[in-house]
Amino acid sequence: MSIRIESAKCVGCGRCTDVCPGNLLFLQQRKAVIRDSRDCWGCTACVKECPQDAICFTLEATLGGAGGRLYAQDSAATLTWVLRLADGAEQRITVNKQQANAY
Amino acid sequence: MKTIEKSADILIVGGGAAGCFAAITLAKAHPDLSVLLLEKAGLKRSGCLAAGVNALNAYITPGHVSQDYVNYAARDAAGIVREDLLLQMSEGLNAVTQDMEKLGLVILKDKAGNYVSRGWRNLKINGENIKPLLAKAVRQGKNVEVLEHVNVVDLLQDAAGHAAGAWGIALREEAAVYARAKAVICATGGAAGLYRPNHPGEARHTMWYPPFNTGAGYALGLRAGAEMTSFEMRFIALRCKDTIAPTGTLAQGVGAAQVNARGEKYQAKYGNTTSERLYAVVSENLAGRGPCYLETQGISEEAETSLEKAYLNMAPAQTMKWRETGLGPRTANVEVEGTEPYVVGGHTASGYWVDKERQTTVPGLFAAGDVAGGCPQKYVTGAFVEGKIAAEGAAKYVRQAAHIADAAQAVPVQTPAALAASVAELLTPPGAPPLFTVDALEEAMQQVMDEYAGGIATAYRYTERQLALADKHIARITRLAAQLRAQDTYGLLKIFELRERLLVCRVLIAHLLARKETRWHSFAENLDHPHQDAAFAKYVNSRLHDGRVEIILRDLVNRSNQVKEAAQ
Numbered sequence: 001m002s003i004r005i006e007s008a009k010c011v012g013c014g015r016c017t018d019v020c021p022g023n024l025l026f027l028q029q030r031k032a033v034i035r036d037s038r039d040c041w042g043c044t045a046c047v048k049e050c051p052q053d054a055i056c057f058t059l060e061a062t063l064g065g066a067g068g069r070l071y072a073q074d075s076a077a078t079l080t081w082v083l084r085l086a087d088g089a090e091q092r093i094t095v096n097k098q099q100a101n102a103y
Numbered sequence: 104m105k106t107i108e109k110s111a112d113i114l115i116v117g118g119g120a121a122g123c124f125a126a127i128t129l130a131k132a133h134p135d136l137s138v139l140l141l142e143k144a145g146l147k148r149s150g151c152l153a154a155g156v157n158a159l160n161a162y163i164t165p166g167h168v169s170q171d172y173v174n175y176a177a178r179d180a181a182g183i184v185r186e187d188l189l190l191q192m193s194e195g196l197n198a199v200t201q202d203m204e205k206l207g208l209v210i211l212k213d214k215a216g217n218y219v220s221r222g223w224r225n226l227k228i229n230g231e232n233i234k235p236l237l238a239k240a241v242r243q244g245k246n247v248e249v250l251e252h253v254n255v256v257d258l259l260q261d262a263a264g265h266a267a268g269a270w271g272i273a274l275r276e277e278a279a280v281y282a283r284a285k286a287v288i289c290a291t292g293g294a295a296g297l298y299r300p301n302h303p304g305e306a307r308h309t310m311w312y313p314p315f316n317t318g319a320g321y322a323l324g325l326r327a328g329a330e331m332t333s334f335e336m337r338f339i340a341l342r343c344k345d346t347i348a349p350t351g352t353l354a355q356g357v358g359a360a361q362v363n364a365r366g367e368k369y370q371a372k373y374g375n376t377t378s379e380r381l382y383a384v385v386s387e388n389l390a391g392r393g394p395c396y397l398e399t400q401g402i403s404e405e406a407e408t409s410l411e412k413a414y415l416n417m418a419p420a421q422t423m424k425w426r427e428t429g430l431g432p433r434t435a436n437v438e439v440e441g442t443e444p445y446v447v448g449g450h451t452a453s454g455y456w457v458d459k460e461r462q463t464t465v466p467g468l469f470a471a472g473d474v475a476g477g478c479p480q481k482y483v484t485g486a487f488v489e490g491k492i493a494a495e496g497a498a499k500y501v502r503q504a505a506h507i508a509d510a511a512q513a514v515p516v517q518t519p520a521a522l523a524a525s526v527a528e529l530l531t532p533p534g535a536p537p538l539f540t541v542d543a544l545e546e547a548m549q550q551v552m553d554e555y556a557g558g559i560a561t562a563y564r565y566t567e568r569q570l571a572l573a574d575k576h577i578a579r580i581t582r583l584a585a586q587l588r589a590q591d592t593y594g595l596l597k598i599f600e601l602r603e604r605l606l607v608c609r610v611l612i613a614h615l616l617a618r619k620e621t622r623w624h625s626f627a628e629n630l631d632h633p634h635q636d637a638a639f640a641k642y643v644n645s646r647l648h649d650g651r652v653e654i655i656l657r658d659l660v661n662r663s664n665q666v667k668e669a670a671q
Contacts (some may be wrong), residue, residue, distance in 0.1 A: 002309065002420070019148040022308075023252060023274055023593065035593065041308050041315070044419050045148035058422055060306040063345040066427040068543060070419060081230065081415055083426055087477045095412050100211035100229045101157055102409035103221065103356025 002042030009054035016046035109313035111139035114284035118142035119150030121472025123237040124490030130244025152526035155231035162528040169193035176480040185477030195488035205242035231416040267515040286497040293447030294318030299553035311340040320474035322603035330456040332476040332653040335614035337444040342409035348418035359397040381625035396436035407433040435462040449473040460496030469493040613652040
């Protein structure tokens with residue numbers, strides 16, 4: 001499990017179910033659900049696709065996770081990653097899509 | 104369950120790097136041929152490139168020639184490569200890179216407009232959106248029909264054994280798909296999930312290779328009688344601990360060296376091929392000098408910021424880990440570990456035995472990308488090139504093959520009704536509930552491979568006696584898997600995936616047994632034969648024949664002076 005679906009925010013648009021490379025997401029009573037949480041690869045395709053910030057990426061406890069939630073806000077020119085740490089602090093990193101990686 | 108029937112001139116199985124490029128090539132160069140692409144998930148984010156990619160690792164930079172790339176790959180594989188395939192691939196790398204740039208991929212350039220390289224064969228890019236760009240280009244092809252969320256199970260063949268299409272299941276329609284074609288390009292990717300992963304349990308799928316690449320392409324080829332090569336050249340990735348994020352960005356990008364817990368740089372002791380870099384970490388750990396790290400401490404603030412963004416573009420977990428712990432790469436060295444082994448032809452050389460047009464030993468069946476063998480280090484751009492070559496090969500075949508002109512001959516032996524009946528049987532509730540689930544059998548398979556076929560538990564080492572036990576247990580689990588039944592198409596998918604993996608495991612074990620030497624540390628570490636043996640400067644190939652795995656040792660193609668036996 002690398003993602004969490006925050007059902008209250010989900011509007012049932014189904015975009016995440018189209019992009020999951022494992023066919024793991026589907027709609028049930030107009031809310032996205034994951035078939036088996038252990039099967040998520042952690043690619044964040046659904047996190048980037050969700051227009052409602054209703055899916056976040058997390059680091060599992062066995063991977064050293066500390067309780068943070070990572071969201072992504074996609075736009076034409078940028079991809080902004082929003083990290084909400086366990087203590088409530090928020091950090092943002094914006095990646096310019098036209099800029100190549102320096103490394 | 105209903106059956107959706109389709110037909111096309113060329114069927115492409117799998118819409119990853121190779122499959123997309125095959126479709127793009129056929130749209131551009133052969134608009135008169137009809138093309139059907141079947142993709143297991145959604146084209147926009149499927150396969151290896153779902154999360155993005157950080158660099159293009161196969162490119163011929165100024166001052167280098169294609170042969171340099173061949174020499175590099177041949178050296179890395181200790182000679183067990185098809186130099187003919189490698190050279191042809193290398194010669195196509197730069198053209199597909201330019202094609203990809205035209206499709207919208209951002210590639211770093213200097214002020215003069217030249218690509219900026221990272222090392223002698225890598226380009227720096229923003230590859231987060233590489234898969235959406237490919238998907239968009241495929242959809243523009245007027246002669247290309249794409250069916251998504253279709254899992255292909257097996258090849259269709261005519262009475263003479265020519266490829267005549269493929270069948271599978273449509274996950275969203277609760278239907279079977281029966282697709283006839285005059286030629287088939289297999290581009291499914293390799294096989295993950297054969298071995299117990301680094302983190303069983305909640306994070307069991309936090310792995311290097313997509314856990315959804317289950318060896319479908321290998322399995323369908325094996326069942327159709329195709330010859331495979333070099334399964335025993337397993338690939339094991341050296342990754343950032345826990346997140347399983349790439350290490351190349353740190354090693355090549357910022358020049359971070361490997362250091363052990365004592366701060367010693369140990370790499371020179373072990374050599375610098377891909378397998379030796381992994382073996383170095385394994386050996387240092389076994390000697391009690393672990394954990395091992397990439398020495399990033401002390402890099403500039405600017406470098407740290409750039410690395411955070413680079414990882415977000417391919418493996419966000421690593422950036423998240425740095426931020427969550429408050430220990431970025433500038434503050435703390437990055438711990439590394441080896442993954443579980445995979446069978447994959449894009450990094451090592453496992454896959455279909457193909458000719459220069461990427462036609463397999465099954466007439467009319469072509470292979471490209473990770474599922475095609477003999478041509479390692481192809482990475483993303485190499486997979487593009489192979490997609491292009493396979494597309495041209497398939498187009499030529501469709502136009503020239505004599506049996507195709509006679510429509511009565513090119514009829515699949517398998518009828519839609521027979522396939523529907525076989526699927527219906529799997530959906531029939533069993534008389535008594537089966538003892539085991541797909542999950543339980545998958546776990547059993549992974550445990551067997553881990554303990555007896557050189558997984559993480561044995562530091563990737565094995566003996567012949569262990570392999571014999573592995574073979575026995577895989578046969579037992581295969582028998583148990585025959586009893587599995589499903590309730591819906593997703594349940595069918597899980598059964599088919601397990602069967603594919605079990606077959607790949609069986610063939611892999613036979614390959615490991617056949618190579619009675621240790622040519623690549625860790626990738627195939629045979630404790631009964633711990634040294635390289637000149638007698639095994641050969642390809643280990645295999646095919647299924649009358650239900651048995653038949654091993655075929657073949658002489659090296661274009662053997663040249665680059666292959667220096669017993670070099671160690």
